Amino acid sequence: MxxxxxxxxxxxxxxxxxxxxxxxxxxxxxxxxxxxxxxxxxxxxxxxxxxxxxxxxxxxxxxxxxxxxxxxxxxxxxxxxxxxxxxxxxxxxxxxxxxxxxxxxxxxxxxxxxxxxxxxxxxxxxxxxxxxxxxxxxxxxxxxxxxxxxxxxxxxxxxxxxxxxxxxxxSEEEGFLLVSCAGGMRARQILPIVWETTNKETHAYHISIRGLRGGHSGGEIDKGRGNSNKLIGRFLNDLLNTFPYVMNKISGGSKNNAIPREADAVILIDPNHTSILEEKINEWNNIFKNELRISDPEVYIGYEKVENNFEKVFSKETTQKAVESLVLIPNGIQSMSMEIEGLVESSTNLGVVTTTNEEVTFESAIRSSVKSLKHNISNQSKLVADVLGCKFIGDADYPEWAYNPDSKLRPTFVDVYEKLYGKKPEVTAIHAGxxxxxxxxxxxxxxxxxxxxxxxxxxxxxxxxxxxxxxxxxxxxxxxxxxxx
The missing domain is CATH 3.40.630.10 (Zn peptidases)
Incomplete structure (x- = not known):
């Protein structure tokens, strides 16, 4: 040891x-x-x-x-x-x-x-x-x-x-007494995969997002940090609007309560589109570097040609639905508190994307200090799933912690803090669950x-x-x- x-x-x-x-x-x-x-x-x-x-x-x-x-x-x-x-x-x-x-x-x-x-x-x-x-x-x-x-x-x-x-x-900040927190739930959108035989004349490329800081999806959701799943979705959507391609895999993040730092996709393209792919990579590197220059200055989108030894790929329709899911699933701050300045009231984090032989799963952590708003985000997410022909599961629902004006414990903590440090602690709420x-x-x-x-x-x-x-x-x-x- x-x-x-x-x-x-x-x-x-x-x-x-x-x-x-x-x-x-x-x-x-x-x-x-x-x-x-x-x-x-x-x-x-x-x-x-x-x-x-x-x-x-x-x-x-x-x-x-x-x-x-x-x-x-x-x-x-x-x-x-x-x-x-x-x-x-x-x-x-x-x-x-x-x-x-x-x-x-x-x-x-x-x-x-x-x-x-x-x-x-x-x-x-x-x-x-x-x-x-x-x-x-x-x-x-x-x-x-x-x-x-x-x-x-x-x-x-x-x-x-x-x-x-x-x-x-x-809690994660000394001098702050937390007396209220958000409730939350998990939302999963599940896309069935229709597989097709790979065209061996296509070239395969591994697309990756790297260099993001990530963080706690409650505590750091207000820091403007990039979400790798959303970033790769934006790139893939623009690429799909430029030339057709199919996908073999999409993945990103590993925990729904962590802002994802990495994402990966394998796409197969016509060899004639290689130079356009390179141009798009450079274009989106500039876009991400500009947008995230403060919060994530090390962000980059990379690409690497890999051997086309894939036996099957997503159909064009599955590829399109996967990309549209990445773009359309709600993410980030949804509302701010009108009672406590600077406090996030509601948010959602598209934290995990995984591909299996049967399906692509998009998993989000939804948080809100207002129950009705939490379920409103869930309903929005379900509508996206319905439109795209996906299954939706909302579970792991837990309640918010409401402020107790009659607490006897809070004054004790305040008084002791004052005696130790000669100042009052900050009594506040937190967006994390x-x-x-x-x-x-x-x-x-x-x-x-x-x-x-x-x-x-x-x-x-x-x-x-x-x-x-x-x-x-x-x-x-x-x-x-x-x-x-």
Whole structure:
């Protein structure tokens, strides 16, 4: 086991963060990390519940003087988004995350770091292992598959939870107290493929989009960053309006809650159109460089001739419908909040495009803090699917978390922050989805807040976590717990 973080403070927090970084824990692959948490609880003689969804709840009594204090739930999720560049060799099913330190930041090596939400797990374990931290009775709730549909939170049995004060540690900006978040759902448009025999006289080209920054489809959707699936769709549509071609494959992105950074297509063209293809590549490189010069200055569209050894290709109609889907499926910000300046109210992200032998699937993550607007985007997406003769599936629906004007937890967090730093924290909402809305549906009298240390470029291989912010947020959390008697 590596010891890259052994000299960092708080020592116990970074010890556990490094331990869990050695355990593969992509969404849907959580058995090992869930069992690790159970083993940890038993080793420390703590009550533990592991449910069928592999959620883990570990309970610890209050310390001296806090025996009768209200129970506090410390909550996060054990899964992480597994993102890497196409040329990175890393198996998220078995390889540990390779940690490295650069000044005040912890990075992985060419993959996502998993600080979202491994830092919540590390905070929780450090609290449970401590014998010198004053705290009320604790329930450390670590859920599964948050990143792919909040399946763990959906499956949670509220009978296993006693606490009515919940501290969600799944925020990414220190000094901000999150008190509301968007709800969301998944939308999938499925295009059946009609295959035809390949014309061996055609030339095959691999078209690629590279150089985009990507990011969290909630937290970074307002940054103007390019979506590789939409960009390649624009190029392919213009090309289709210039000369006919057929396609063998289209793909892009790997997680619907990450703005896709890469996209690929294989097209087969008449050899007489090669020079036009080259001209179009240059033209669209200039277009993308101009449009994204601030947000994604490294963007480029590439092409490479490949061997035409394909036995079959999309029919002309399937090719056209695939391209039209890329262009027409809604993407990006759909509405801004009129109540909170600068807050995205509704958005959708065409995050994943995949090709199988039977179909092309276009998968989007829809978010909104207004339920009716969320379903309006879904309805628009369904209409696009209907027009193009595609199947539409809308699922993984989770509710928004509404602001609670009568919260007792919020004033405690504000007061403690003022005492520590001499200024008020910013109380705000977030466009990204949190599990809090689901918990509120299950436990109506739950009082919640969300906090976290500074982390950057989450859901991308550039994800990094501030060491000093992690320490300050830990101190802040302990100070709050000390106040809850």
């Amino acid at each position: 590596s010891n890259v973080l052994e000299n960092l403070k708080p020592a116990s927090v970074f010890k556990y963060f490094e331990e869990i970084s050695n355990i593969p824990r992509g969404s849907g692959n959580e058995k090992e990390i869930s069992d690790y948490l159970v083993t940890f609880a038993k080793k420390h003689d703590l009550e533990v519940i592991q449910d069928e969804a592999l959620n883990v709840i570990i309970k610890k009594k209050g310390t001296t003087g806090y025996e009768n204090a209200p129970t506090v739930i410390i909550q996060g999720h054990m899964d992480m988004v597994c993102e890497k560049n196409s040329d990175t060799i890393h198996d998220f099913e078995k390889d540990p995350i390779k940690l490295r330190i650069e000044e005040d930041m912890i990075y992985a090596t060419d993959t996502t770091l998993g600080a979202d939400d491994g830092i919540a797990v590390a905070y929780g374990l450090a609290l449970l292992a401590s014998d010198d931290i004053p705290h009320p009775p604790l329930e450390i709730l670590i859920t599964t598959s948050e990143e792919t549909g909040m399946d763990g939170a959906i499956a949670l049995d509220p009978k296993n939870i006693k606490g009515r004060l919940l501290i969600n540690i799944d 949190l599990e809090c809305g689901l918990f509120k549906e299950k436990i109506n009298d739950l009082d919640m807040i969300s906090v976290g240390p500074n982390m950057f470029d989450v859901h991308t291989p550039d994800e990094h976590l501030s060491i000093s912010s992690t320490e300050r947020t830990w101190d802040y959390l302990l100070a709050v717990l000390k106040e809850i008697k």
